[in-house]
Amino acid sequence: MHAKSNYEADNRIIRCLHRGLAIESRPFLTLAHELGTTEDELLEVIRSLIADGVIRRYGAVVRHDQVGYSSNVLVAWKIPEERIDEFEAVIQDLTEVSHGYERVSYPEWRYNVYTMIHGHSKDECLSVVERISSAIRIKEYTLLFTKREFKKRKLDLEGL
Amino acid sequence: MRTFDAIDSRLINLLQYEFPLAKEPFNELAARLDTPEDEILARIRRLKAEGVIREIGPIFNSKMIGLVSTLVALRVPENAVDVAAQIINSYAGVTHNYEREGEYNIWFTLAAASDEALASTLEEIKGRIHPLSSLVVPVKRILKLKTNFKL
Numbered sequence A: 001m002h003a004k005s006n007y008e009a010d011n012r013i014i015r016c017l018h019r020g021l022a023i024e025s026r027p028f029l030t031l032a033h034e035l036g037t038t039e040d041e042l043l044e045v046i047r048s049l050i051a052d053g054v055i056r057r058y059g060a061v062v063r064h065d066q067v068g069y070s071s072n073v074l075v076a077w078k079i080p081e082e083r084i085d086e087f088e089a090v091i092q093d094l095t096e097v098s099h100g101y102e103r104v105s106y107p108e109w110r111y112n113v114y115t116m117i118h119g120h121s122k123d124e125c126l127s128v129v130e131r132i133s134s135a136i137r138i139k140e141y142t143l144l145f146t147k148r149e150f151k152k153r154k155l156d157l158e159g160l
Numbered sequence B: 001m002r003t004f005d006a007i008d009s010r011l012i013n014l015l016q017y018e019f020p021l022a023k024e025p026f027n028e029l030a031a032r033l034d035t036p037e038d039e040i041l042a043r044i045r046r047l048k049a050e051g052v053i054r055e056i057g058p059i060f061n062s063k064m065i066g067l068v069s070t071l072v073a074l075r076v077p078e079n080a081v082d083v084a085a086q087i088i089n090s091y092a093g094v095t096h097n098y099e100r101e102g103e104y105n106i107w108f109t110l111a112a113a114s115d116e117a118l119a120s121t122l123e124e125i126k127g128r129i130h131p132l133s134s135l136v137v138p139v140k141r142i143l144k145l146k147t148n149f150k151l
Helices: A003-009 A011-018 A027-035 A039-051 A081-092 A122-136 B006-017 B025-032 B037-049 B078-089 B115-129
Strands: A055-062 A071-077 A097-103 A113-119 A141-152 B053-060 B068-075 B094-100 B106-112 B133-137 B139-145
Touching: A011 A027, A011 B053, A027 A039, A027 B025, A039 A055, A055 B006, A071 A122, A081 A097, A081 A113, A081 A122, A081 B139, A113 A122, A122 A141, A141 B078, A141 B106, B006 B025, B006 B037, B006 B053, B025 B037, B037 B053, B068 B115, B068 B139, B078 B094, B078 B106, B078 B115, B106 B115
Parallel strands: none
Antiparallel strands: A055 B053, A071 A113, A071 A141, A097 A113, A097 B139, A141 B094, B068 B106, B068 B133, B094 B106
16 A cells, blocks of 8 residues: 555545644544544544654644744755765754755755754854854855744645 | 743643643643643633644644645845745745845745646746746755754
């Protein structure tokens, strides 16, 4: 059984779960009714989606700026291909780094690795950048500080 | 910076990282926090109303639910940023859209149900904005994906 096609067939369940939980005593009951199933079956589906990696995490999404992480910076790095594994190891244990990606680069834009760094202040973010830079001995990076947030929301599956 | 009382702090952490997949999840949290369920529900509703908690639900691996996505950077003249931002925001597949410091001043993420849909939406956006230049930088490999917003 090919996981992806199976879950595409389960589109209805995905869309229903994606809308989020009501804050009430038995929130899964409402969703289960809508899907024509039982709470137990729905919970079992959620557990298997987590086990298969379709759901990365089930829980609250917080606004990090509201829970003390008021500053963040996106950093783009130029990391030689053969050293990306080393870079990956450096950022693993840094709790301030939430996201690390290798991305496509271009001759006019050679930055190929991106990290999102969170801190309680701009200085704290910059010191994490410094720590990564000295650990990996690479100074070629650019700080893409946010000037304005125009949009940040979960994906509108119904609108796609 | 705002502060939270001990119950709010523990509640926010449990809701993020140890949400009970049970018929009565809030009742289980209530037991763990030694607080009545009604009060737990009231606290969560308040935290949602205050915008601390956006939502409780699944965080999907977008690839595994059949979606494709990319990060896009645009270089747009200073006086055209606001209009460009509005155009970008109007697309359902856009989840993040920022003005940033640097040569490329607008960065947004775009998701779609197929490579073709992604490419055509991108062309449409570029056709409406006419950026001075653009970069399409999809993920080649995830190196780390671990949010840690513990209180």
